[in-house]
Amino acid sequence: MSLIVQKFGGTSVKDAERIQNVARIVTDTYKAGNDVVVVVSAQGDTTDDLIEKANEINPDASKRERDMLLAAGEQISIALLAMAIEKMGCPVVSLLGWQAGFLTDSNHSAARIKRIDTGRLTKELDKKKIVVVAGFQGLNRFDDVSTLGRGGSDTSAVAIAAAMHAKCCQIYTDVDGVYTADPRKVPGAKKLEEITYDEMLELATLGAQVLHNRSVEMAKKYNVDLEVLSSLERVPGTKVKEAVKVEQMLIKGVAKDNDVARISIIGVPDEPGIAFKIFSQLAGEKINVDIILQSVGRNNTKDIAFTVPQSQVKQAVEALKTNPTVMHASSITHDETVSKVSIVGAGMETHPGVAAKMFEALFDANINIQMISTSEIKISVLIAQEDADRAVSAVHSKFFG
Structure with a gap:
């Protein structure tokens, strides 16, 4: 039994x-x-x-x-x-x-x-x-x-x-x-x-x-x-x-997440330890950070953008305003009108060109990519929320016909 x-x-x-x-x-x-x-x-x-x-x-x-x-x-x-x-x-x-x-x-x-x-x-x-x-x-x-x-x-x-x-x-x-x-x-x-x-x-x-x-x-x-x-x-x-x-499809699925917001810190000092000081504070507040993008330094400053769940945007921004490092930044902005669209598949790590194929699908649909995150089995892009459903359809069609 x-x-x-x-x-x-x-x-x-x-x-x-x-x-x-x-x-x-x-x-x-x-x-x-x-x-x-x-x-x-x-x-x-x-x-x-x-x-x-x-x-x-x-x-x-x-x-x-x-x-x-x-x-x-x-x-x-x-x-x-x-x-x-x-x-x-x-x-x-x-x-x-x-x-x-x-x-x-x-x-x-x-x-x-x-x-x-x-x-x-x-x-x-x-x-x-x-x-x-x-x-x-x-x-x-x-x-x-x-x-x-x-x-x-x-x-x-x-x-x-x-x-x-x-x-x-x-x-x-x-x-x-x-x-x-x-x-x-x-x-x-x-x-x-x-x-x-x-x-x-x-x-x-x-x-x-x-x-x-x-x-x-x-x-x-x-x-x-x-x-x-x-x-x-x-x-x-x-x-x-x-x-x-063994002989399975390369990509297993396309997913969409609307519970995401982007926070941008513009013009922080371009020096060692800045990212640590910012993200250790957010970790202490139990704020879950996902995609992170840091720009190349210019004029002794750089920009850092990252995503958090929408429910934690206010908490994250308020915490950052008390951070001595961020106080010297030009500005802190946030955008809750974004979505994350991702493809997932264990086979992609051994097959070149998967990312290019996804980006081509978004280009063909005239959808702008704001941020990109990758791992061995997934590629995620941040796009405008109003484009999310079109993006899922376009990417799905590209890989699955």
Whole structure:
């Protein structure tokens, strides 16, 4: 008998009809002779609705109290799904994150899983029950409810699969696998049969919303077999694994990220240690810096530009204004009307001309590149946000036809 962990996102359980559909998938897996742990997100837009309610009462509420509120969304989902499974005649129990043994750090709204006490999960599985677990949440050392942040249910599912040595972890969503681009926006997008952990991690980090990057990191670390499937269609999905077939396509996907802003520091002193003084301060503020571009020195000064998430722009600019080095700069500007478009593929490092092909596609579409970042398996460009969808289509067409 194998243990299978299944995770269902908010769209998969958004209403009674979808919940009944999920219950059928789960019970079919159980009746095939498997132990089953199901991780569920809050229904539909429940989390956004709860955030809106919080803001109506107190926009500056503490993160602890926000976590207490947001954790309620998953509690509703697991109870409703358990009821649907009960109706189908299968033994089932629903558990909140802390009941399932999730112990986290105390970083409210973005907690990290420290460990999972699998005792309760094992006990319920030994009773031949289907176990339905609230994703996205746990308990910290102060016995306070904590949440893992956006995409946390993916991470919860992979963590259970890793801790309990599951045969596989199936992530059910509203698309039937990982595509070379968002199939809802790029008609010619192709579904991938398989993709490596590294490629999936890059796509997830760069804006593809199929899997959360933290879940892919964990799957790679603990060698958890992942599969992305549709909860609406019974068709094969995309497998995420360590290695894939040798003769695979060069580029695996094109991703877009609108949650990005560019900050430019104009005219800082052209001398050793300047970059260190700037970026060490941002690191101390826990600001995530991505693409960095530094100009060639001129007249004893240089310009430094970099990108940060839009939610951290204000914090970053305010911090820089207190930096003695930056105080001597001509100006600090920021632009939130930009997007990052990227291509990802493990094969590109051994094939010259990939970057040129991408840049040619953007040139043909008359799209200006503001910044460029590269690694062994990805190339990212920063462009105007209004050009982002055209850029994805143009680049995708260039590589995939």
